[in-house]
Amino acid sequence: MTTTPTSPTDNRVILDDADVARAITRLASSLVEAERGTDRLVLLGIHTRGVPLARRIRASIEAIEGVEVPLGELDITMYRDDLRRQPTRPVGRTRVPVSIDGATVVLVDDVLYSGRTVVAALDALKDLGRPAAVRLVVLVDRGHREVPVRPDHVGRDLPTAADEHVSVLLREIDGIDEVRLGRAPAEPTPTTDREENR
Amino acid sequence: MNGQNWVISGARTAEGTPGDWYISDGHFVEEPASGGTRIDADGLMILPGLVDLHTHLREPGREDAETVRSGTLAAARGGFTCVHAMANTDPVTDTAEKAETIHDLGLRDGSAQVVVVGAITKNLEGRELAEMGLMASSRAGVRVFSDDGHCVMDALLMRRALEWVRPFGGLIAQHAQDSHLAGSGACAHESEISGRLGLGGWPAAAESVIVARDVQLAKLTGSKVHVYHVSTAESVEIIRWAKKQGIPVTAEATPHHLYLGTREIEGYDTTFKVNPPLRTDEHIEALRDGLADGTIDTVGTDHAPHAVQDKDHAFIDAKPGMLGLEQALAVVMEVMVAGGRMSWADLADRMSYAPARLGRVPGQGQPIRVGSAANFVLVDPTARAVVDRNRSASLSRNNPYHGRDLPDPVVATIWGGRLTYRR
Amino acid sequence: MKHLLSAGDLSLDEVMSLLDLAEQMHDVQSRSIKKLPALRGRTIINMFFEDSTRTRTSFELAGKWLSADTINISAKGSSVSKGESMKDTMRTLDAMGVDAFVIRHAGSGTVHQAAGWVRASVINAGDGQHEHPTQALLDAYTMRRHFRDALGAEPGDRPFAGRTVLITGDLLHSRVVRSNVLLLRTLGARTIICAPPTLMPSGAASWPVEVTNDFDAALPEADIVMMLRVQRERMTSGYFPSEREYIAGWGLTATRMARMKDSAAICHPGPMNRGLEISSEAADAANSLILDQVSAGVAVRMAALYQILGGEGDVA
Numbered sequence: 001m002t003t004t005p006t007s008p009t010d011n012r013v014i015l016d017d018a019d020v021a022r023a024i025t026r027l028a029s030s031l032v033e034a035e036r037g038t039d040r041l042v043l044l045g046i047h048t049r050g051v052p053l054a055r056r057i058r059a060s061i062e063a064i065e066g067v068e069v070p071l072g073e074l075d076i077t078m079y080r081d082d083l084r085r086q087p088t089r090p091v092g093r094t095r096v097p098v099s100i101d102g103a104t105v106v107l108v109d110d111v112l113y114s115g116r117t118v119v120a121a122l123d124a125l126k127d128l129g130r131p132a133a134v135r136l137v138v139l140v141d142r143g144h145r146e147v148p149v150r151p152d153h154v155g156r157d158l159p160t161a162a163d164e165h166v167s168v169l170l171r172e173i174d175g176i177d178e179v180r181l182g183r184a185p186a187e188p189t190p191t192t193d194r195e196e197n198r
Numbered sequence: 199m200n201g202q203n204w205v206i207s208g209a210r211t212a213e214g215t216p217g218d219w220y221i222s223d224g225h226f227v228e229e230p231a232s233g234g235t236r237i238d239a240d241g242l243m244i245l246p247g248l249v250d251l252h253t254h255l256r257e258p259g260r261e262d263a264e265t266v267r268s269g270t271l272a273a274a275r276g277g278f279t280c281v282h283a284m285a286n287t288d289p290v291t292d293t294a295e296k297a298e299t300i301h302d303l304g305l306r307d308g309s310a311q312v313v314v315v316g317a318i319t320k321n322l323e324g325r326e327l328a329e330m331g332l333m334a335s336s337r338a339g340v341r342v343f344s345d346d347g348h349c350v351m352d353a354l355l356m357r358r359a360l361e362w363v364r365p366f367g368g369l370i371a372q373h374a375q376d377s378h379l380a381g382s383g384a385c386a387h388e389s390e391i392s393g394r395l396g397l398g399g400w401p402a403a404a405e406s407v408i409v410a411r412d413v414q415l416a417k418l419t420g421s422k423v424h425v426y427h428v429s430t431a432e433s434v435e436i437i438r439w440a441k442k443q444g445i446p447v448t449a450e451a452t453p454h455h456l457y458l459g460t461r462e463i464e465g466y467d468t469t470f471k472v473n474p475p476l477r478t479d480e481h482i483e484a485l486r487d488g489l490a491d492g493t494i495d496t497v498g499t500d501h502a503p504h505a506v507q508d509k510d511h512a513f514i515d516a517k518p519g520m521l522g523l524e525q526a527l528a529v530v531m532e533v534m535v536a537g538g539r540m541s542w543a544d545l546a547d548r549m550s551y552a553p554a555r556l557g558r559v560p561g562q563g564q565p566i567r568v569g570s571a572a573n574f575v576l577v578d579p580t581a582r583a584v585v586d587r588n589r590s591a592s593l594s595r596n597n598p599y600h601g602r603d604l605p606d607p608v609v610a611t612i613w614g615g616r617l618t619y620r621r
Numbered sequence: 622m623k624h625l626l627s628a629g630d631l632s633l634d635e636v637m638s639l640l641d642l643a644e645q646m647h648d649v650q651s652r653s654i655k656k657l658p659a660l661r662g663r664t665i666i667n668m669f670f671e672d673s674t675r676t677r678t679s680f681e682l683a684g685k686w687l688s689a690d691t692i693n694i695s696a697k698g699s700s701v702s703k704g705e706s707m708k709d710t711m712r713t714l715d716a717m718g719v720d721a722f723v724i725r726h727a728g729s730g731t732v733h734q735a736a737g738w739v740r741a742s743v744i745n746a747g748d749g750q751h752e753h754p755t756q757a758l759l760d761a762y763t764m765r766r767h768f769r770d771a772l773g774a775e776p777g778d779r780p781f782a783g784r785t786v787l788i789t790g791d792l793l794h795s796r797v798v799r800s801n802v803l804l805l806r807t808l809g810a811r812t813i814i815c816a817p818p819t820l821m822p823s824g825a826a827s828w829p830v831e832v833t834n835d836f837d838a839a840l841p842e843a844d845i846v847m848m849l850r851v852q853r854e855r856m857t858s859g860y861f862p863s864e865r866e867y868i869a870g871w872g873l874t875a876t877r878m879a880r881m882k883d884s885a886a887i888c889h890p891g892p893m894n895r896g897l898e899i900s901s902e903a904a905d906a907a908n909s910l911i912l913d914q915v916s917a918g919v920a921v922r923m924a925a926l927y928q929i930l931g932g933e934g935d936v937a
């Protein structure tokens with residue numbers, strides 16, 4: 001739901017596929033460094049593009065540490081604070097392979113914007129167990145926070161104007177790896193941004 | 199009641215005779231009386247006042263649903279000058295005293311002649327005969343007897359009833375429904391639709407087996423049987439056969455069974471719950487054929503007003519019945535006359551002459567000619583309107599024709615020289 | 622989706638997404654905190670004009686696990702029995718600002734009528750002998766899982782294509798069969814319905830099914846053998862001569878089970894009359910899905926409630 005490719009006008013590529021790959025590797029290593037290893041780490045990708053990102057970060061961690069970190073996926077649709085603002089939304093899969101009680105849960109998402117998605121994800125976690133700690137990893141932080149949320153690891157800080165929008169494209173879903181910045185289309189389409197949860 | 203003097207100019211009769219008609223002292227007369235009110239009836243028809251052998255006026259007992267006053271006002275709006283008040287009131291009309299009470303209400307409140315129908319059995323229970331002879335000799339002069347709403351299921355009791363009324367020429371009118379084949383849960387014509395909707399089936403055979411039985415009893419006793427609200431092709435066939443044998447059986451079709459089909463109930467609209475139920479096209483066609491060829495003698499409305507709260511229930515729990523007085527003529531015009539299946543003269547017969555003859559009502563159902571009582575209706579054969587259930591004289595709103603485009607024929611109704619309705 | 626009245630109102634896409642959503646909900650059922658916030662602030666009234674512990678509990682849990690406020694009204698003992706019409710009862714509660722009614726009523730069609738009386742959404746939890754759409758959905762859910770998990774079928778768009786479902790029992794009085802026939806048509810299954818002639822609905826021959834009285838002949842064809850309850854009272858009202866004779870023709874007995882395909886499974890919506898339409902051997906067999914059906918009930922009803930109440934719409 002992050003990025004429907006937008007109108008081609010005004011679309012600048014901020015990160016190409018090599019940049020994306022480097023950012024992911026860097027996120028993996030800074031995470032492992034900050035957590036001093038992988039002990040009790042659980043990666044949870046937030047639907048939709050957080051899921052493949054989390055999978056890639058895990059592969060990166062495995063390459064660095066030789067450890068397979070447990071990986072799950074989290075759908076926060078039902079925890080959104082704007083659920084009632086739109087027609088009934090489809091619900092994605094939530095799959096948590098191990099107990100998160102006492103674990104360090106790493107939430108992975110593509111873009112951090114208002115922060116509301118993260119709040120919803122924290123609410124969802126509460127119903128799944130009681131982690132020892134929760135960390136937030138995002139590929140792009142574009143600013144404009146509406147709630148007091150801050151990421152622990154960021155692939156790329158990207159100052160933006162409110163009327164701009166960020167598209168993250170990933171191979172698994174979109175066929176290519178790319179991050180674009182563009183003007184918001186004249187007709188605002190509610191799901192063009194990761195942070196539609198406003 | 200002598201009514202006014204009238205001059206009706208330019209109206210054509212059902213038989214096609216055009217002319218001016220003069221009314222004085224409640225009768226058609228040769229010469230215009232002085233001071234007669236003139237009605238310019240160019241292009242209109244003058245039909246004998248319609249006679250309904252089958253009307254539920256609900257008084258006494260359910261005056262919230264209908265009264266003698268409101269029901270006969272609705273009758274007048276529909277072109278009727280005579281209605282037969284069914285016995286299933288509260289209390290049931292099963293004694294001379296109760297019959298006279300309703301008779302008197304009719305004299306006091308009626309906008310049409312109210313003829314009382316007596317019960318065949320006490321309290322309509324189908325066990326013991328009601329005092330039919332005393333009702334016949336009462337001031338009410340009851341001639342038609344019916345347990346309508348209930349079938350006289352006991353063949354022996356039916357035989358006794360037919361025999362009992364013979365000396366005073368009573369007419370036994372049967373509600374033909376085998377109460378085992380179509381029991382309390384039966385509320386929809388048994389068909390693909392009842393099966394799909396999960397509604398209890400009321401098979402056509404539950405009617406025709408009783409019609410077949412009663413035809414045999416009419417033959418056995420030599421007494422007349424009148425079959426109310428015939429709704430199936432099989433019943434029509436049996437009655438046609440019986441008439442050929444000379445068996446004294448007559449029959450009625452209602453406007454709704456001539457016009458509406460069982461598909462109407464697909465949305466579970468309880469307005470369309472009626473007993474017997476609305477049926478399928480082949481039955482509707484057979485009824486129309488039967489009415490056209492005279493197998494079916496009369497159109498009776500089975501006007502059955504129900505308060506809103508008696509219809510706002512599960513389909514199975516809602517009261518059966520629908521209004522009919524105000525649209526009966528329109529429906530018969532639409533399905534029988536407009537399509538050329540029946541002449542206006544046939545219509546006058548089925549809706550006036552025949553029912554008056556069967557009910558032996560003096561002064562009603564007479565041809566439009568000098569000497570006849572001045573019971574008539576002026577009809578515009580071309581006017582049409584969309585039926586609005588709220589524009590009704592009835593106290594109830596269970597009108598199945600609501601929202602339909604139908605003829606809107608009744609211009610004025612005159613009963614005994616008295617204007618009872620004028621558009 | 623404003624209401625859920627008939628299984629026939631659902632498109633294939635809608636059915637598949639409901640079943641997919643039910644899979645998610647089923648996961649929630651196995652968590653220690655069985656709660657999702659999706660319907661927080663919504664109010665659902667379970668109006669049961671007819672007793673049904675199973676269906677009512679299932680709807681109540683579904684609502685509660687989605688954080689809705691659910692209220693149960695057993696209308697048999699409420700104002701209805703004091704003469705208030707169903708319409709007034711519904712409108713009164715509707716005026717209090719309810720979001721949805723889940724209705725069970727003994728009269729066919731009442732739930733459709735109710736939908737016209739109130740502003741809230743209406744969900745059919747069984748109307749007379751007419752329909753029971755969430756039962757059909759949970760049956761479809763259970764069957765689909767069986768095809769996938771036990772038979773290893775690909776979870777494609779049309780998991781029911783090429784499958785034969787045989788429904789046997791008192792079809793005349795069954796709302797389950799009517800909803801199942803509609804849903805199975807949408808899903809593309811081959812459906813055979815089987816009953817003695819006295820318990821076959823009129824006009825069943827025009828339904829999108831094959832109709833038979835011969836259970837033994839149909840049994841080897843079936844991938845799913847769905848048995849429907851036969852109330853013993855039907856015997857006294859003349860629908861069949863004796864239990865023995867019913868069982869001889871239409872009971873799923875141990876010996877009859879031998880005629881089933883090895884891969885076939887047994888369903889029953891409950892409550893069962895063991896020893897009449899179904900033997901204990903069949904009910905408790907390894908290939909019986911009866912408890913899976915019960916387990917699926919809550920998940921499927923959660924999915925339905927979410928579809929109806931999860932989005933925008935100021936129903937109250």
